[in-house]
Amino acid sequence: MADPLTGTATPFYHSDSLIIATAGSFRHQMFCYPGPRASYAVFVGPSNPLNDAETPLLAPTGTFLSLQRGDLTGAIVALKTIVHILEKGLTPYGPLRRAIIKTDSEIGCGESRIRDWDLWEAILVLLDIVKRLWNVEVLFWWVPAKWNRDAKSLAAEGLKLPPPRSFQDRRERRAEMTSSESLESRY
Numbered sequence: 001m002a003d004p005l006t007g008t009a010t011p012f013y014h015s016d017s018l019i020i021a022t023a024g025s026f027r028h029q030m031f032c033y034p035g036p037r038a039s040y041a042v043f044v045g046p047s048n049p050l051n052d053a054e055t056p057l058l059a060p061t062g063t064f065l066s067l068q069r070g071d072l073t074g075a076i077v078a079l080k081t082i083v084h085i086l087e088k089g090l091t092p093y094g095p096l097r098r099a100i101i102k103t104d105s106e107i108g109c110g111e112s113r114i115r116d117w118d119l120w121e122a123i124l125v126l127l128d129i130v131k132r133l134w135n136v137e138v139l140f141w142w143v144p145a146k147w148n149r150d151a152k153s154l155a156a157e158g159l160k161l162p163p164p165r166s167f168q169d170r171r172e173r174r175a176e177m178t179s180s181e182s183l184e185s186r187y
Contacts, residue, residue, distance in 0.1 A: 014098075015093035015094050016093075016094060016095065016096060016097040016098060017096070017097065017098040017099070017100060018082070018085070018091075018096055018098070018099045018100065019099075019100045019102055019141075020042060020043070020044055020078045020081060020082070020099065020100070020101055020102065021042070021043040021044075021102040021103070021148055021150055021151035022040065022041065022042050022043070022071070022074035022075055022077070022078045022101055022102070022103045022105075022151055023040065023041050023043075023070075023071070023074055023103065023104065023105070023148055023151035023152045023154070023155040024038065024039070024040050024041075024067050024068070024069070024070025024071035024072070024073065024074050024105060024155055025038065025039045025040070025041075025067070025070055025152070025155035025156050025158060025159050026038045026065065026066060026067035026070055026159075027159050036065045036066075037057075037065065037159055038057045038065040038066060038067065038069055038070040038073075038159075039053075039057060039070055039155050039156075039157075039158025039159050040052075040053075040057065040070045040071070040073040040074035040077060040155055040158065041053040041074060041151045041152075041153075041154030041155035041157075041158065042074060042077045042078045042081055042151070042154075043150045043151040043154055044081065046150075050081055050084070050085070050090075051154065052077050052081065053154035053155065053157055053158060057069060057070060057073060067105075068105075068107045068117075069119065070155065071103065071105035071107050072107065072117065072119040072120070072123065073119065074103070074151070074155070075101055075103065075123055075140070076119060076122050076123055076126065078101045079101070079123065079126035079127065079130065079138070080126065082099045082130055082136070082138070083126065083129065083130060086130070086133075086134045086136065096134070096136050097135075097136060097137065098136065098137045098138075098139065099130070099136055099137070099138045099139070100138075100139045100140075100141050101138065101139070101140050101141065102141045102143055102147075102148060102151075103140065103141070103142060103143070103148065103151075104142070104143055104144060104145040104147070104148040104152070105142075106142060
């Protein structure tokens, strides 16, 4: 963490709190084929097995991919990670009272225009589950991008992966199927 006034590291420790960093990433169709791509990341700590990254997103029918979908999906996965930690009892320093989702996205911190989105409903349901079942307060903390580098770099890795199978470029396969060599070898 850093002191907001000086930007220098500020050591502190609260055994009843957990901070999870999230980020979304997006590449416009102009820069990648076969279209826009988005991904998200959840960063719990260095080399932590609960880190979730390198996950390209698929847009549901009737929606489109955007940086905002990546950011909101990151928040949903962070909430699911909190549920997993609570279910498995992965809190070695005692009970968890507060979970803080750190993001550099104002959308992820609950900007009013997202309330119509399908992902917002999933966030509200998960927030209710965490509060009702485990009495854990969930806070969203907006930070500048430079304070969220770990999650941002993991989300960017998701854009480097090949797109999901349904969107892969099939031109190479078509060329292989129509070449005379491969046709002769088949029959």
